[in-house]
Structure formats: C-alpha cells, structure tokens
Amino acid sequence: MLADLLDRPxxxxxxxxxxxxxxxxxAPPSRGRAAFAVPAVLVGGVLVLRVLVGALDAAAPEHSTVRVAAAPGRDDRVLRVVRHTSGPSAEGRWSVEVETGHGWSARRWLLDVFGSGTAGGPFEGCRWAGPDRIVVQxxxxxxxxxxxxxxxxRVPGG
Incomplete structure (x- = not known):
C-alpha cells in the first residue's frame, strides 16, 4: 500500500x-546558509524513502493492468483488470479492482480474484452497467x- 501511495509523482x-x-x-534565519541544511536533509530523506519503497516494490509480485475503464458519467470511479505475472500461482491469475475518489482520498477496492486456487473459475470479463454498478463475468x-x-x-443473487 505504501508503494502504491508513493508511486504517484x-x-x-x-x-x-x-x-x-x-x-x-x-529554520532560524540567523544561521544563514546553515538554514538550508534542514530542507536538504528533509528532501534527501523523502528521496531515500522513495528509493527504499521502490526496492521493496521490485521484490513484490509483478502484475500489469490490462484494462482501465472509468464509470459512465463519473470520473472518480475507475474499474481495473489486473493480470498477475509472477508468483507460485500467477499463471492465469486475474484480479478485478475498483478505485474511488481522487488524490489523497483515492481508495482501491478488490472485487474479485480469478485463477488457480480460486472458486470462481476462469475470468471472462467485466463492465460498468451504470455509474454505480459493475458486472464481473x-x-x-x-x-x-x-x-x-x-x-x-456484492449484490445478493448477482
């Protein structure tokens, strides 16, 4: 989650x-040039943190977003289909996610996972059936x- 958060430039x-x-x-103004050391250390710390998170993200299972579709009439809701390409059971493994909101308030929700070791059978597709409704096939x-x-x-019976 931290890698996803920091992967927004x-x-x-x-x-x-x-x-x-x-x-x-x-920073106290009386120190002159020494006052710029504090911002330099803070910015350097943020950059080092970003590099560390990048290294952790490289060790995480790889995936690629295959499809992205915004909800009809709503740009604050995005449907994503993700194909997982590494890990012990990654072959044929898919996940369907929806992201709601913008910027700092954006949240990503996992709707379903398909592939080996899951009960749903093979993934066939998904679509928006309106601004507030998603159909996963x-x-x-x-x-x-x-x-x-x-x-x-999930809607009961659907």
Missing part, C-alpha cells in the same frame, strides 16, 4: 515541496457489485 513532489517549505519556515456466472462512497458490495 504529483503527490511525492507535493510532499517534498511541503516539507521543504516547512523546513524553510521552521466468470465461468460460473455473473457477479454484480454496487459501488458506493463507502466502497463496493
């Missing part, structure tokens, strides 16, 4: 700029999810 640069500004405001039938601000929930 605008948020990373905004955080670094905010820390730099805070360091400049908090699997070999064992369709699953319907309603997306609310608090997150998605």
């Amino acid at each position: 605008v948020l990373l640069l905004g955080t670094a700029a905010g820390l730099l500004l805070a360091a400049l405001v908090l 699997a070999a064992d039938g369709d699953r319907v999810y309603e997306v609310a601000d608090a997150g998605p929930r």
Whole structure:
C-alpha cells in the first residue's frame, strides 16, 4: 500500500515541496546558509524513502493492468483488470479492482480474484452497467457489485 501511495509523482513532489517549505519556515534565519541544511536533509530523506519503497516494490509480485475503464458519467470511479505475472500461482491469475475518489482520498477496492486456487473459475470479463454498478463475468456466472462512497458490495443473487 505504501508503494502504491508513493508511486504517484504529483503527490511525492507535493510532499517534498511541503516539507521543504516547512523546513524553510521552521529554520532560524540567523544561521544563514546553515538554514538550508534542514530542507536538504528533509528532501534527501523523502528521496531515500522513495528509493527504499521502490526496492521493496521490485521484490513484490509483478502484475500489469490490462484494462482501465472509468464509470459512465463519473470520473472518480475507475474499474481495473489486473493480470498477475509472477508468483507460485500467477499463471492465469486475474484480479478485478475498483478505485474511488481522487488524490489523497483515492481508495482501491478488490472485487474479485480469478485463477488457480480460486472458486470462481476462469475470468471472462467485466463492465460498468451504470455509474454505480459493475458486472464481473466468470465461468460460473455473473457477479454484480454496487459501488458506493463507502466502497463496493456484492449484490445478493448477482
């Protein structure tokens, strides 16, 4: 989750700029050039943290987003189909996710996982059936999810 959060360049640069500004405001002006050491250390710390998170992310199982579709009439809801390409049971493994919100308030929800070791059978597809409804198609039938601000929930019987 931390790697996903820090993999947003605008948020990373905004955080670094905010820390730099805070360091400049908090640094005593009487020190002259030494006052710039505090912002440099803070920005350097953010960059080192980013490199460490990148290294952790490289060790994580790889995946690729195959399809991204925004909800009709709503740009704050995005449906993603992810194909997992590494790990012990990655061959033929898929996940369906929905992301709600923008920026810092964005949340990603896992709807379903398909492939070896899962009960749903092979993944066949998914689509928006309206701005608040997602239909996920699997070999064992369709699953319907309603997306609310608090997150998605599976519709009984769907």
